[in-house]
Amino acid sequence: MKPRAREILRVERLSKTFGRVPACSTVSFSLRQGEVLGIVGESGSGKSTLLRCLAGRIQPDEGKVLVASDDHVVDIWAMDEASREQFLPTTASLIHQNPRDGLRLDISAGGNIAEPLMAAGGRHYGSLRATALEWLEKVDIEGWRIDDLPEIFSGGMQQRLQIARGLATHPRLVLMDEPTGGLDVSVQAKLLDLLRGLVRELGIAVVVVTHDIGVARLLADRLMVMQRGRVIEEGLTDQVLDDPHHPYTQLLVSSVLQV
Amino acid sequence: METDLAFDDDDVYSFAYLDEMTKRMIRRAILKAVAVPGYQVPFGSREMPLPPGWGTGGLQVTASLLGRDDRLKVIDQGADDTTNAVSIRRFFAEVSGVATTERTGEATIIQTRHRIPERALTEDQIIVFQQPQPEPLRRFITEEAVARKIHAFARYGVMYVRLYEDISRLGHIAMSSDYPVVVNGRYLASPSPIPKFDNPKLHRSRALALFGAGRERRIHAIPPFTEVKSLDFADYPFTVQRFEACCSACGAQDSYLDEILLDDGGRRAFVCSDTAYCAERRGERTES
Numbered sequence: 342m343k344p345r346a347r348e349i350l351r352v353e354r355l356s357k358t359f360g361r362v363p364a365c366s367t368v369s370f371s372l373r374q375g376e377v378l379g380i381v382g383e384s385g386s387g388k389s390t391l392l393r394c395l396a397g398r399i400q401p402d403e404g405k406v407l408v409a410s411d412d413h414v415v416d417i418w419a420m421d422e423a424s425r426e427q428f429l430p431t432t433a434s435l436i437h438q439n440p441r442d443g444l445r446l447d448i449s450a451g452g453n454i455a456e457p458l459m460a461a462g463g464r465h466y467g468s469l470r471a472t473a474l475e476w477l478e479k480v481d482i483e484g485w486r487i488d489d490l491p492e493i494f495s496g497g498m499q500q501r502l503q504i505a506r507g508l509a510t511h512p513r514l515v516l517m518d519e520p521t522g523g524l525d526v527s528v529q530a531k532l533l534d535l536l537r538g539l540v541r542e543l544g545i546a547v548v549v550v551t552h553d554i555g556v557a558r559l560l561a562d563r564l565m566v567m568q569r570g571r572v573i574e575e576g577l578t579d580q581v582l583d584d585p586h587h588p589y590t591q592l593l594v595s596s597v598l599q600v
Numbered sequence: 601m602e603t604d605l606a607f608d609d610d611d612v613y614s615f616a617y618l619d620e621m622t623k624r625m626i627r628r629a630i631l632k633a634v635a636v637p638g639y640q641v642p643f644g645s646r647e648m649p650l651p652p653g654w655g656t657g658g659l660q661v662t663a664s665l666l667g668r669d670d671r672l673k674v675i676d677q678g679a680d681d682t683t684n685a686v687s688i689r690r691f692f693a694e695v696s697g698v699a700t701t702e703r704t705g706e707a708t709i710i711q712t713r714h715r716i717p718e719r720a721l722t723e724d725q726i727i728v729f730q731q732p733q734p735e736p737l738r739r740f741i742t743e744e745a746v747a748r749k750i751h752a753f754a755r756y757g758v759m760y761v762r763l764y765e766d767i768s769r770l771g772h773i774a775m776s777s778d779y780p781v782v783v784n785g786r787y788l789a790s791p792s793p794i795p796k797f798d799n800p801k802l803h804r805s806r807a808l809a810l811f812g813a814g815r816e817r818r819i820h821a822i823p824p825f826t827e828v829k830s831l832d833f834a835d836y837p838f839t840v841q842r843f844e845a846c847c848s849a850c851g852a853q854d855s856y857l858d859e860i861l862l863d864d865g866g867r868r869a870f871v872c873s874d875t876a877y878c879a880e881r882r883g884e885r886t887e888s
């Protein structure tokens with residue numbers, strides 16, 4: 342029997358309310374190394390708020406976000422801000438829907454990949470350059486574009502560059518917010534292929550938030566369906582999509598809902 | 601009588617122009633800056649009777665430090681005799697009566713813009729920099745709150761991006777002045793606007809270095825014997841500019857040189873930017 346992979350993330354009874362509107366209500370789940378969890382739901386279902394609580398961007402009102410570090414487990418919202426800012430960038434990467442939110446458009450493609458490496462202490466130009474080239478290749482951007490500004494890249498290329506920047510630091514956990522949103526269908530398909538390959542190759546733990554059932558089916562091992570801040574159904578991806586129990590999930594899957 | 605300063609002989613000013621309360625406030629900021637090397641301490645900047653571009657931050661620091669026994673030297677671009685340096689020196693002589701000097705070795709306080717004297721400073725001396733922009737991150741981070749967080753968490757990756765981009769585009773780090781340093785292994789600081797030639801002089805300097813920025817209302821300090829590291833990469837180490845020529849006036853090979861035009865025919869020569877250093881060397885030569 343294969344030993345179970347290490348638990349990377351555990352969320353316990355996480356809640357967040359904006360004013361009187363509950364964005365997330367007592368959400369709990371666990372994620373192991375090499376596993377991809379899809380969170381699906383309409384906009385306003387609380388899935389993006391949840392992702393931001395995991396990424397250290399929005400502080401939950403209640404609950405815990407436990408993340409594995411090298412030799413122990415830390416509760417990111419129980420840490421002081423300085424410790425959290427020290428811990429998270431080397432542990433978790435957030436991939437934004439809009440690559441412009443995750444890139445610096447005024448610095449070169451290579452510089453974008455090198456920046457988080459330098460923030461983590463990289464001080465050898467030659468190896469930063471080599472890592473940047475290696476990652477450009479991994480995301481299908483030709484090496485000669487290393488000194489180009491991402492401003493002149495297509496949307497799909499910008500998104501691939503953002504992914505390279507997010508993965509080059511070898512985070513344990515990758516958080517993706519609608520990674521293919523805003524792209525043409527053909528570009529989406531290529532990006533999904535690439536993401537699926539990288540996730541398998543690197544064995545990282547991934548949380549991917551999407552309203553697109555196709556994206557969820559292609560990337561996720563397990564699914565969590567959210568509606569009005571609550572998890573209403575969860576299970577293996579095929580199981581949830583092929584045999585949805587909750588009426589809302591059935592609507593989502595049958596694409597009756599305009600999401 | 602001086603006519604180039606907005607200064608009226610009939611008015612009664614406090615010693616060194618600023619009132620005692622203000623000087624005390626500035627001294628408190630200086631003490632805090634010395635206690636946290638490289639950290640930018642806010643202070644309540646006052647108006648000085650000189651144009652803002654003249655380094656009112658440095659002027660206020662000097663005003664709050666001066667005592668009756670001090671001997672003040674003022675330089676601008678290394679020279680004691682520019683309009684700016686002469687006016688500031690006269691101003692302090694007027695409002696405090698302290699002695700002034702052009703000799704680096706004789707000064708107890710040296711106020712400067714753009715240079716550190718060539719002659720090594722001693723533990724009895726304080727060097728005060730007039731600083732237009734104390735925030736090394738300003739070129740990348742326009743939001744004050746964001747810059748403060750970067751300092752708080754010491755996440756200076758963004759500053760190294762500048763170095764990375766320079767090497768990628770030009771093959772070397774192109775910054776030649778206002779070259780950022782890490783002070784005491786902790787805070788990123790700007791030694792602006794000195795040439796990087798002078799950066800090594802800050803490292804474990806025997807003299808206290810104080811940086812005053814009037815418009816930005818910040819003071820930071822490098823206490824004596826503090827580690828000052830200029831940013832670089834392991835495979836692209838920090839280097840200072842080297843001059844092919846030597847000074848045509850004193851023959852110095854180790855000083856920072858300015859290029860000057862000798863005649864209308866375009867003949868050029870190099871001379872020490874530190875005029876006092878050059879004069880002292882020439883004096884020594886004629887004596888021997």
Ligand SMILES: [Zn+2]
Binds near residue numbers: 847848849851878879
């Ligand atoms: Zn000379």
